[in-house]
Amino acid sequence: MFLHNLKYEFLQNIRAKSLILWLILFPIILGTFFKIAFSGIYESTTVFSAVPIAVVEDGDNSVFREVMTTLSEGDDALFETEYTNEDAAMEMLEAKKISGILYVAGEKLSITVTPAEGGPSAESIRQTIIKSFGEQYNAHCNIIADTVANSPEKISDVVSALSEDIKCNENIPLTNGNHDNMLSYYYNLIAMVALLGSDLGLNIAVSSQGNLSAIGARKCCSPTKKLVTIISSMVGCITVQTVCIIIAVSFLAFVLKVDFGSKLHMVYLAGSIGGMLGVSFGFAIGSIGRLGVNAKSAIATAFSLICCFFSGLMAGNMKAIVSTYAPWFNEINPAAVISDSLYCLNFYDDYERFTQKIVTMLIMTVVFTIIGFFLTRRRKYASL
Amino acid sequence: MAETIVKIENLVKRYKDLIALDHLNLEIKQGEVFGLLGPNGSGKSTTINCLLSLLTFDKGSIEIFGKKMAPDNYEAKRNIGIIMQNVAVFDELTVIENIDYFCGLYIKDKSERKKCVQDAIEFTELQDFIHFYPKKLSGGLLRRLNIACGIAHKPKLIILDEPTVAVDPQSRNKILEGIQKLNEEGATIIYTSHYMEEVEQICTRIAIMDKGKKIAEGTKDELKKMIKNTETVSVEISEIPDDILEKLSTLPHVYSTDFNNGKLEVKCSGGKHNLIRILNVLQESDLHFGRVFSELPTLNDVFLEITGKALRDSD
Numbered sequence: 233m234f235l236h237n238l239k240y241e242f243l244q245n246i247r248a249k250s251l252i253l254w255l256i257l258f259p260i261i262l263g264t265f266f267k268i269a270f271s272g273i274y275e276s277t278t279v280f281s282a283v284p285i286a287v288v289e290d291g292d293n294s295v296f297r298e299v300m301t302t303l304s305e306g307d308d309a310l311f312e313t314e315y316t317n318e319d320a321a322m323e324m325l326e327a328k329k330i331s332g333i334l335y336v337a338g339e340k341l342s343i344t345v346t347p348a349e350g351g352p353s354a355e356s357i358r359q360t361i362i363k364s365f366g367e368q369y370n371a372h373c374n375i376i377a378d379t380v381a382n383s384p385e386k387i388s389d390v391v392s393a394l395s396e397d398i399k400c401n402e403n404i405p406l407t408n409g410n411h412d413n414m415l416s417y418y419y420n421l422i423a424m425v426a427l428l429g430s431d432l433g434l435n436i437a438v439s440s441q442g443n444l445s446a447i448g449a450r451k452c453c454s455p456t457k458k459l460v461t462i463i464s465s466m467v468g469c470i471t472v473q474t475v476c477i478i479i480a481v482s483f484l485a486f487v488l489k490v491d492f493g494s495k496l497h498m499v500y501l502a503g504s505i506g507g508m509l510g511v512s513f514g515f516a517i518g519s520i521g522r523l524g525v526n527a528k529s530a531i532a533t534a535f536s537l538i539c540c541f542f543s544g545l546m547a548g549n550m551k552a553i554v555s556t557y558a559p560w561f562n563e564i565n566p567a568a569v570i571s572d573s574l575y576c577l578n579f580y581d582d583y584e585r586f587t588q589k590i591v592t593m594l595i596m597t598v599v600f601t602i603i604g605f606f607l608t609r610r611r612k613y614a615s616l
Numbered sequence: 617m618a619e620t621i622v623k624i625e626n627l628v629k630r631y632k633d634l635i636a637l638d639h640l641n642l643e644i645k646q647g648e649v650f651g652l653l654g655p656n657g658s659g660k661s662t663t664i665n666c667l668l669s670l671l672t673f674d675k676g677s678i679e680i681f682g683k684k685m686a687p688d689n690y691e692a693k694r695n696i697g698i699i700m701q702n703v704a705v706f707d708e709l710t711v712i713e714n715i716d717y718f719c720g721l722y723i724k725d726k727s728e729r730k731k732c733v734q735d736a737i738e739f740t741e742l743q744d745f746i747h748f749y750p751k752k753l754s755g756g757l758l759r760r761l762n763i764a765c766g767i768a769h770k771p772k773l774i775i776l777d778e779p780t781v782a783v784d785p786q787s788r789n790k791i792l793e794g795i796q797k798l799n800e801e802g803a804t805i806i807y808t809s810h811y812m813e814e815v816e817q818i819c820t821r822i823a824i825m826d827k828g829k830k831i832a833e834g835t836k837d838e839l840k841k842m843i844k845n846t847e848t849v850s851v852e853i854s855e856i857p858d859d860i861l862e863k864l865s866t867l868p869h870v871y872s873t874d875f876n877n878g879k880l881e882v883k884c885s886g887g888k889h890n891l892i893r894i895l896n897v898l899q900e901s902d903l904h905f906g907r908v909f910s911e912l913p914t915l916n917d918v919f920l921e922i923t924g925k926a927l928r929d930s931d
Contacts, residue, residue: 237721240706240717248708450765452668452687454721455693457690461721
């Protein structure tokens with residue numbers, strides 16, 4: 233009986249147009265839209281790229297050349313340096329091919345940049361970097377010149393101290409994860425897919441209750457125990473929902489090339505548990521009250537979208553705002569919990585916070601399922 | 617004596633201040649096609665829902681197959697087939713899948729189920745539509761699918777709650793023929809309807825309900841014998857003088873005359889040749905008249921005479 237019911241639960245779900253639309257097509261379309269909309273935002277606003285500069289030398293300066301070579305090498309080069317004459321450098325600056333010109337005359341360094349338009353921008357940041365470098369270079373040169381002139385025996389200590397100063401500014405990453413802020417939109421997209429699975433759970437409740445649907449009444453009249461049909465339907469819906477989550481995550485990761493970090497398998501896991509949460513949430517909603525299936529479906533969808541809104545699907549900083557004014561809400565908002573689990577997975581190297589979020593999701597799933605069972609357990613009704 | 621399949625005693629069901637069933641008593645024997653006839657809101661569906669243990673009730677008892685009916689009386693449920701007023705099928709499953717699904721709630725064995733499903737398809741003549749989805753079926757075919765889902769497990773007791781609502785006459789006839797065939801194959805049938813012609817056509821015994829009460833019970837002949845009227849003569853006539861109308865009312869066996877909207881209606885109780893006597897009076901008075909009908913009493917007349925209102929008014 234269990235397998236019989238499970239088989240037909242599968243068939244119904246995979247043939248339901250609403251499922252194909254909301255759980256498969258919608259995340260694909262919205263994910264693609266996100267990819268197009270966010271494409272390049274991270275690279276242009278967050279990822280550091282070498283600052284293009286021109287160097288105009290007045291005579292040979294081997295120390296400066298050595299410093300510039302060091303700063304222009306490797307994947308994390310600070311400058312992209314081109315040695316040229318003053319006229320060519322000015323032309324390049326006017327054509328915005330470079331962000332500034334370094335003039336080297338003996339031990340002295342001077343800088344030319346063009347005023348950055350508008351407020352803070354990537355260009356103004358580049359100019360600040362050039363200016364900071366120039367000031368630091370001049371300061372170090374002055375220190376070394378003074379030391380050579382006044383205390384030559386301490387020159388090695390001074391050079392060593394200046395080197396340590398540089399080491400203090402080394403970039404130490406907090407995590408190996410992807411820092412792209414736009415990822416939160418994809419996390420919320422996965423959370424939304426998980427919660428839209430509530431429609432599946434809702435149908436289980438409605439089609440199990442004699443006072444909510446004719447099919448429910450027919451099932452209630454059969455000798456098959458309600459618990460058997462409900463559990464098999466839950467298993468069927470959760471399986472279908474898991475497949476939808478896998479499709480959504482796979483599409484984002486492999487087709488849109490969204491970088492979920494090195495723990496993709498755990499993204500699948502978190503998404504699937506989120507899917508269980510969505511189904512159980514719908515089951516609970518479907519069990520409450522006497523409204524028809526369409527009204528309940530509208531309520532579940534609206535509730536899912538509201539949860540996703542406060543989790544940041546429509547406005548990226550919404551979760552931070554909620555966190556400031558009502559932090560408790562983020563702890564009980566299913567969408568926020570699902571997206572947080574994905575965030576923890578990417579941002580933290582250990583699984584402690586991720587596990588906390590997964591446990592929260594499982595507790596919510598159990599609570600919603602118990603509510604659903606409690607309300608659908610009735611076999612006789614006061615009115616139909 | 618046939619075995620009692622359903623026994624309802626003193627059943628009372630209230631919806632707050634409204635009494636939906638008022639001390640209802642019914643006894644249905646094996647092999648009967650038992651009709652529950654009454655206008656909308658008379659308590660037919662409430663009776664069925666209480667019978668199926670879907671509805672709670674305030675007082676009384678229900679026994680099916682000799683045992684108290686309860687939600688966990690799975691043995692009784694196994695032998696009951698239910699065809700609801702609303703079509704209860706899954707839109708995402710084909711005709712054959714729907715029948716198999718509902719049959720599977722009663723029969724575990726796959727091969728046995730397969731045969732039952734096939735029999736149900738043949739019985740409802742849905743062979744050409746087994747791979748159709750319900751949305752592609754006409755209203756009549758959908759009703760037949762609804763019936764197939766309810767009877768596929770070969771129940772001993774089949775309950776049909778207004779199965780012909782919104783069905784075209786051709787499909788209605790097929791459904792009624794099917795019900796008679798199921799009865800011939802041994803099933804006891806409970807049939808609710810507010811269409812008296814259907815009930816007259818197929819039911820061996822009938823209970824007429826109104827306002828939650830059983831107002832009459834018996835075979836259709838027994839019910840008709842309960843009332844005064846034995847024949848109603850209707851004549852299409854443009855006008856009729858009062859003295860002629862008075863003369864008609866004094867004829868033997870005539871107990872009621874009425875003229876309204878060009879139609880003369882004369883009701884008789886017993887006697888023979890009532891029609892001839894009435895037409896003679898009209899001819900002697902040199903009145904011209906159109907079509908003439910002589911009708912035997914219907915269940916509507918029974919209902920009208922007992923309750924003072926027409927059964928059809930509620931359609």
